[in-house]
Amino acid sequence: AKGYQGEMDYMGKHGAKRTRPAQLHAGTIRVISARMDYSPRAADPGAVLADRGKAFVSRYALGRDYHKLMRDRLQELRARIEREAGAFGGRVFTDSAPVMEVELARKAGLGWRGKNTLLLARDAGSYFFLGEIYTDLPLPVDAPAAGHCGTCARCIEVCPTRAIVAPYKIDARRCISYLTIELKGSIPEDLRPLVGNRVYGCDDCQMACPWNRFAQRSVEPDFALRNGLDAADLVDLFAWSEEEFRRRMAGSAIFRIGYERWLRNLAVGLGNAPTSERVIAALRARAHDPSELVREHVAWALARHARKGAAGERDDGRVGQARERGAAHY
Numbered sequence: 114a115k116g117y118q119g120e121m122d123y124m125g126k127h128g129a130k131r132t133r134p135a136q137l138h139a140g141t142i143r144v145i146s147a148r149m150d151y152s153p154r155a156a157d158p159g160a161v162l163a164d165r166g167k168a169f170v171s172r173y174a175l176g177r178d179y180h181k182l183m184r185d186r187l188q189e190l191r192a193r194i195e196r197e198a199g200a201f202g203g204r205v206f207t208d209s210a211p212v213m214e215v216e217l218a219r220k221a222g223l224g225w226r227g228k229n230t231l232l233l234a235r236d237a238g239s240y241f242f243l244g245e246i247y248t249d250l251p252l253p254v255d256a257p258a259a260g261h262c263g264t265c266a267r268c269i270e271v272c273p274t275r276a277i278v279a280p281y282k283i284d285a286r287r288c289i290s291y292l293t294i295e296l297k298g299s300i301p302e303d304l305r306p307l308v309g310n311r312v313y314g315c316d317d318c319q320m321a322c323p324w325n326r327f328a329q330r331s332v333e334p335d336f337a338l339r340n341g342l343d344a345a346d347l348v349d350l351f352a353w354s355e356e357e358f359r360r361r362m363a364g365s366a367i368f369r370i371g372y373e374r375w376l377r378n379l380a381v382g383l384g385n386a387p388t389s390e391r392v393i394a395a396l397r398a399r400a401h402d403p404s405e406l407v408r409e410h411v412a413w414a415l416a417r418h419a420r421k422g423a424a425g426e427r428d429d430g431r432v433g434q435a436r437e438r439g440a441a442h443y
Contacts, residue, residue: 171314238325384414
């Protein structure tokens with residue numbers, strides 16, 4: 114009602130289907146909810162955030178896109194169930210339809226909803242993907258998981274843009290994950306300095322969560338680090354051609370945002386980076402980019418460095434806030 118969904122209009126358009134599974138797949142009387150851990154072995158995210166010359170990429174996007182793997186595993190699970198119970202009507206979902214994944218997983222006992230709205234599990238934190246099998250099998254119903262956040266509000270306190278406006282409520286228009294992934298146009302100017310060096314997603318609320326001390330390392334080869342994106346140099350990434358972006362990001366979740374928005378995000382990161390001849394040269398090289406969106410963010414970044422230079426600000430590229438130095442899990 115307050116427009117918290119931003120450009121994600123689909124969240125309102127499919128309200129009935131989201132809350133009534135049988136309207137999404139006829140005959141559904143049960144939902145099997147499953148999780149897949151994705152946390153890879155990677156550079157300390159707190160250290161990457163603190164070094165503003167580096168690009169921070171959300172941990173879930175460091176490997177290959179998960180949708181196909183998760184879908185294949187759920188199809189395997191369905192086949193196993195059919196071998197035991199016989200053929201049944203059903204459908205597999207992996208973030209591919211209006212499914213209330215977190216609420217279904219909570220009701221299935223996989224975990225509870227954290228104040229950052231993510232599902233939390235005592236043995237896994239929140240570094241996992243969710244998927245579902247809608248089925249007409251009359252399976253026994255599991256008990257919902259109890260919540261274990263208590264009075265903790267670290268996720269709310271640590272959010273760089275104050276996007277978590279209240280426990281269990283997010284204004285997506287301020288969320289860095291939304292701004293760098295879902296938003297198609299310009300990132301609001303007042304939020305650009307707060308984005309920092311986060312060029313794809315944001316994990317601050319997860320890094321601050323005490324339960325992520327128990328997050329499980331993924332053993333899936335698909336989720337292993339690719340292209341050194343755990344601690345890549347902003348200038349190096351900004352130099353990629355579109356062909357190089359497509360080649361390197363093929364099979365990655367990042368591929369979905371496209372080259373133009375990738376450059377937009379990097380321009381913001383470079384605007385927040387330590388001022389140096391190398392950074393300025395990289396930005397100037399894109400000042401006449403064919404994309405108006407890219408040109409706008411490059412111009413902002415150059416103006417930001419000019420203001421810092423005029424003010425004589427000292428900038429050593431290290432961020433001192435405790436929230437960007439530490440990581441609960443890493």
